[in-house]
Amino acid sequence: MGRYVIRRLLQMIPVFFGTTLLIFLMVNVMGDPIAGLCGDRQCDPATAARLRAEFGLDKPVWQQYATYMGNVFTGDFGTAFNGQKVTELMGTAFPITIRLTIVAIVFEIVIGITLGVLTGLRRGRPIDTTVLILTLVVISVPTFVTGLLLQLLLGVEWGVIKPSVSSEAPVDELIVPGLVLASVSLAYVTRLTRTSIAENARADYVRTAVAKGLPRRRVVVRHLLRNSLIPVVTFIGTDVGALMGGAIVTERIFNIHGVGYQLYQGILRQNSQTVVGFVTVLVLVFLAANLIVDLLYAVLDPRIRYA
Amino acid sequence: MPEQQPWEDPSGAISGTGAGGATDLAMEEGGSLEKSPGPDGTGPAGKPRSLWSDAWRDLRRNPVFIISALIILFLVVISIWPSLIADRDPLSCDLGKAQEGSQPGHPFGFDGQGCDVYTRTVYGARTSVTVGVCATLGVSLLGGVLGGLAGFFGGVWDAVLSRITDVFFGIPVVLGGLVFLSVVTSSTVWPVIGFIVLLGWPQIARIARGSVITAKQNDYVQAARALGASNTRMMLRHITPNAVAPVIVVATIALGTYISLEATLSFLGVGLKPPAVSWGIDISAASQYIRNAPHMLLWPAGALAITVLAFIMLGDAVRDALDPKLR
Numbered sequence: 001m002g003r004y005v006i007r008r009l010l011q012m013i014p015v016f017f018g019t020t021l022l023i024f025l026m027v028n029v030m031g032d033p034i035a036g037l038c039g040d041r042q043c044d045p046a047t048a049a050r051l052r053a054e055f056g057l058d059k060p061v062w063q064q065y066a067t068y069m070g071n072v073f074t075g076d077f078g079t080a081f082n083g084q085k086v087t088e089l090m091g092t093a094f095p096i097t098i099r100l101t102i103v104a105i106v107f108e109i110v111i112g113i114t115l116g117v118l119t120g121l122r123r124g125r126p127i128d129t130t131v132l133i134l135t136l137v138v139i140s141v142p143t144f145v146t147g148l149l150l151q152l153l154l155g156v157e158w159g160v161i162k163p164s165v166s167s168e169a170p171v172d173e174l175i176v177p178g179l180v181l182a183s184v185s186l187a188y189v190t191r192l193t194r195t196s197i198a199e200n201a202r203a204d205y206v207r208t209a210v211a212k213g214l215p216r217r218r219v220v221v222r223h224l225l226r227n228s229l230i231p232v233v234t235f236i237g238t239d240v241g242a243l244m245g246g247a248i249v250t251e252r253i254f255n256i257h258g259v260g261y262q263l264y265q266g267i268l269r270q271n272s273q274t275v276v277g278f279v280t281v282l283v284l285v286f287l288a289a290n291l292i293v294d295l296l297y298a299v300l301d302p303r304i305r306y307a
Numbered sequence: 308m309p310e311q312q313p314w315e316d317p318s319g320a321i322s323g324t325g326a327g328g329a330t331d332l333a334m335e336e337g338g339s340l341e342k343s344p345g346p347d348g349t350g351p352a353g354k355p356r357s358l359w360s361d362a363w364r365d366l367r368r369n370p371v372f373i374i375s376a377l378i379i380l381f382l383v384v385i386s387i388w389p390s391l392i393a394d395r396d397p398l399s400c401d402l403g404k405a406q407e408g409s410q411p412g413h414p415f416g417f418d419g420q421g422c423d424v425y426t427r428t429v430y431g432a433r434t435s436v437t438v439g440v441c442a443t444l445g446v447s448l449l450g451g452v453l454g455g456l457a458g459f460f461g462g463v464w465d466a467v468l469s470r471i472t473d474v475f476f477g478i479p480v481v482l483g484g485l486v487f488l489s490v491v492t493s494s495t496v497w498p499v500i501g502f503i504v505l506l507g508w509p510q511i512a513r514i515a516r517g518s519v520i521t522a523k524q525n526d527y528v529q530a531a532r533a534l535g536a537s538n539t540r541m542m543l544r545h546i547t548p549n550a551v552a553p554v555i556v557v558a559t560i561a562l563g564t565y566i567s568l569e570a571t572l573s574f575l576g577v578g579l580k581p582p583a584v585s586w587g588i589d590i591s592a593a594s595q596y597i598r599n600a601p602h603m604l605l606w607p608a609g610a611l612a613i614t615v616l617a618f619i620m621l622g623d624a625v626r627d628a629l630d631p632k633l634r
Contacts (some may be wrong), residue, residue: 011470018474026486136623140616142567144574145590145608152597152604245479249571264575267485275486283477 008294012287017069023279024065027272072280078273086277089262094281097258099171100250101243103178104185108236112186116193116232117225123198132194135187143246147180147253164255174256181250185239192235196228203227230300237293241286358552362628372624378617386433393429397422397584415606418592428606431586434579435614438496438503439566445504446565447558450511455550457512458519459542465516472509480506481571488577496569499578503565514557518550525549552629560622563615570611586611 052058059067071078077086119128138146154176155163165173200206201224209219248260255261259278266274366372385392400422410416415424457468483506491498522528528545536545572578573587574594581588586607593603 011473014470015473015477018470019477022474022478023483023486026483136616136619137612140563140567140619141608141612142571142574142615144571145612148590148594148597148604149608152601156598241477242479245482248481248485249575252575263482264485267489279478279482279486282479282482286477286479 005291005295008291012291016283016287019283020069020276020280021065023283024068024272024276025061027275028061028064068276072277077277077280086274089274090278090281093257093259093262093278096256097244097247097251097260100174100178100181100247100256100258101240103171103174104182104243105236105240107179107182108186108189108239112189113193113229113232115190117197117220119190120194120197120228121201121220123194128194131190135190138183138187143180143184144249144253146183147177147250150176150180151253167257177250177254177256180253181243181247185235185243189232189235193228193232196231197224200224200228226300230297233296233300234293237289237296238286240289241282244285245282358629362625365628366624369624369628371620372628375617375620375624378613379621382432382436382614382617385429386436389430389433393426395423395426397427397430398582416600416602418589418600418603420592424589424603424606427584427589428586428610430584431589431607431610432614434496434583434585435566435569435611438500438569439562439618441496441500442503442507442565443558443562445500446507446511446561447554449504450508451515451551451554453508454512454515455519455542455547458516458550459523459538459546461520468512468516472512475506475509478506480568481575484568484572485575485577488572491577492580494580494583496579496583499569499572503568507561507565510561511554511558514553515550518553519546522546522550556622556626556629559625560619563618563622566611566618567615 068078075087077090079085115131119131122128151163154160161176162173165177205227206219206224209223210216214223244259247256247258248264250256251258251260252264259282263275263278265271266278400420401417402421415428418424418427453468457465484502487502487505488498523546528541531541531545569578570585570587570590573585574591576591578587579585589607590604590611593600593607597604
């Protein structure tokens with residue numbers, strides 16, 4: 001196990017640098033970082049040259065990347081367009097997005113797995129068909145449409161929620177945005193659990209459990225569910241990173257000042273430090289989530305042993 | 308060979324979130340394989356009960372497949388000849404009629420600029436179908452070839468490719484789109500297609516790699532190798548025909564998600580830019596008038612949802628037909 005963890009950590013290193021370099025190059029392609037610093041006007045050439053030298057932008061790209069990464073490892077993520085430290089922005093933005101992601105994941109687990117178990121045990125019945133069609137619809141309607149419609153109906157027409165989330169973003173205001181963010185993954189979790197349950201329901205160990213007279217509830221929860229949840233856990237784990245990165249759309253619709261909002265601002269103002277900094281952290285979250293999922297795998301499925 | 312990650316399983320958890328494949332491709336291939344030697348040259352014509360003829364028989368009886376195929380056929384026809392059902396110009400607008408509702412000759416009403424919503428919705432199909440089909444073809448070719456080669460040759464190339472796909476998987480798609488496309492000023496569909504291919508190919512590459520590795524271990528491939536077949540011959544005649552099914556399935560479903568992605572990027576203002584006609588652009592514009600004129604939002608959003616739904620249902624049907632385990 002220990003050796004496996006070490007090997008995985010070593011494998012993460014090239015991936016981490018590859019991904020950040022890719023984003024770094026994209027941001028560099030994105031345009032002149034100086035252009036955003038003089039408001040809406042063009043900088044005059046002398047100022048531009050001075051700023052360029054100040055930020056090290058006259059150096060070759062690989063050198064800029066090396067300097068930047070060196071700073072990141074000492075905890076310096078640079079300065080955002082308004083003079084704030086990027087780390088300060090992260091300090092306010094990440095808790096909000098993490099709350100939003102947690103709300104979304106709770107929805108995925110509670111609703112997704114419940115529906116998946118219900119339909120998996122009743123394959124072919126009306127409830128199965130209904131839920132399957134519903135999941136298809138949810139998957140097909142893009143998140144931003146779902147978000148706009150829920151905002152229109154719940155926020156504007158019926159007044160059940162506030163159409164836009166306040167800047168502190170307490171959990172109760174994040175329930176509907178969390179549901180919107182979770183919607184597509186929720187549908188996948190449902191379908192995945194359903195398939196997995198339906199497959200395992202025919203397994204020998206389930207027949208044995210039923211034959212030795214265990215109550216149905218115990219068979220489902222202890223035997224069937226535990227074995228069927230392995231692929232679901234994988235999906236939800238890898239989804240953590242996707243949710244945090246995908247929160248951009250949800251945060252835009254509900255005006256949530258989280259990671260997506262800051263990134264969007266960073267891109268609009270062409271502030272490469274904000275963009276690269278946030279993306280670097282997101283990549284780390286994603287890699288860590290994947291590693292944890294792989295390790296959980298061994299815990300959930302004793303057949304898997306990492307040398 | 309590096310160990311297979313849990314999520315690399317070709318039939319695994321996230322195959323549904325996938326990337327797209329050309330529908331026509333899947334159907335054509337199913338069809339032509341039934342009647343004649345396949346494009347890959349496998350076996351004699353009409354060989355009874357091959358995977359493809361079985362799948363095609365299943366598909367023809369599946370109402371979900373028929374409905375989604377008809378919707379897609381309709382979409383393809385109106386993307387090629389939009390003037391068949393909409394004779395106005397999507398860019399000729401009358402500000403005086405802005406936000407007006409439905410009236411004779413203009414069944415869907417007018418948008419914020421006074422453009423006819425019906426005409427724009429019809430013309431929007433062309434954008435979505437073009438992006439979906441081209442991106443899927445690009446992703447399948449690039450990902451299929453690279454992933455297939457890595458799976459076939461294994462070793463260093465396989466390890467390198469696996470790490471490269473890891474790199475691309477680390478980038479959230481919408482985020483990458485915002486960064487990458489925000490500099491593009493072109494109003495054509497090509498930058499968006501290029502971006503989707505750039506970030507989409509690793510997914511297909513993983514699927515192709517997995518299924519080539521599986522196919523490679525089959526006895527008939529070992530037999531061909533023992534008989535002295537060259538690498539090229541083994542790849543083209545023995546492995547490709549047996550490894551292509553999962554790729555087609557994932558690609559078909561992904562086609563729907565690419566259409567959705569294009570609309571999302573256009574909604575965020577970085578995908579297609581006006582004067583391009585796209586459902587994403589129209590939905591984005593309509594979201595400002597959502598209180599007064601919800602019809603502006605509902606028509607393009609509905610068209611988008613039905614299109615994506617059709618491709619995902621088609622992919623589902625093709626998967627059910629190609630995966631004997633589910634029978």
